[in-house]
Amino acid sequence: MPTPRDPRPRSQQIAADLRADIMSGDLPAGAKLPSTAALGAKYDAPGATIQNALGILKAEGYLEGQPGRGVFVRGTQQRTITPADYAKPSMPGQPYAWITEAAAHDRRGASRLLDVGELPAPVQVARAFGIEAGDPVVRRAQLLTIDDEPVELVHTFYPRDLAAGTPLAGRKLIKGGSPAVLAELGVEPVSFEDVISTRPPTSDEFVALDLPTEVPILRTFRVAIAANGRPVECQLMVKAGHRHEVRYRWPS
Structure with missing residues (x-):
């Protein structure tokens, strides 16, 4: 052979x-x-x-x-992401932990809200929430930047009955991020499940993240679960594969 x-x-x-x-x-x-x-x-x-x-x-x-x-x-080719660092709510009046973490490394983090609204649940989201594919869910779409460089696309989904009438369904950035709102609603996540994969970027992802050629994206699908066992949030996070690595620690 x-x-x-x-x-x-x-x-x-x-x-x-x-x-x-x-x-x-x-x-x-x-x-x-x-x-x-x-x-x-x-x-x-x-x-x-x-x-x-x-x-x-x-x-x-x-x-x-x-x-x-x-x-x-170059000295700044990759960012190491530790998911547990971003799960807890920010202190009252403080920005989302992702922005605070960037500032701790003398960098400027920002989030741009791209869209908020109801749409039919994608299959992976529907399975996580225990609903039918196509049932309405609330989605928030954001582009995260570091020093004005796009680094991550985030699509966050919520059950419609949970998000309706809350800042999760509002067309404004949320002070402290979604963990703060979920804590106020009494459904603060206590556990998470991540599914991480890589693939070539879609055209929209290629443009939004300003990717060079031949670079895959790092795709994370995260389900956040409250103490009562209910899945309350799904996040689809798309990062430039050449800019990020993920760190997990056991035991937590």
Whole structure:
């Protein structure tokens, strides 16, 4: 049987190797990459192929060229997300924890409300809520940014009977975020279930997140469950795959 071969263009293969070294820390932030000639010798590839590989990683934000000095690993290529940090309600009068967390790292987080309204429940949402697909639910759609750079699309769904007449159905950003409202309603989530997957972006996601080519999205579908066992919130979160990693801790 012939040995399987990677069918991707050689420049993508080389970019994948370098990307893996950056993400693992073997090529740390601030590290200078070897010269084009040295990389060409290492990978047995012509200079044009090496330059194409570096161009891929520059477009993704992993590398930056410094004229007269060389090519270096950027220091802010990924954000580590710890889901448990964002589950609890903010203190009264405080912004949503996601924004507070960004500020703690000297960065400016913001949220732009794209849409609020009722729509037919998607199948995955309907299953989580125990309703029929197509039954009406309330959806809030937002675009999250860090230092004005789009980093995440969030679609949050609620049972219509729970959200009606509350800020969850209002067309304004919620001070403290949805966890604060759910706590006020007496259905603060006490447990969560995440299903995480990757896939190529849709056209809308590609444009909204300003993605470079060849980058998958990180898709998280989260169900929040109150103490009485009722699922009270579903979140579909779409992040740029090259910008994020997720950290879980056991036990919590």
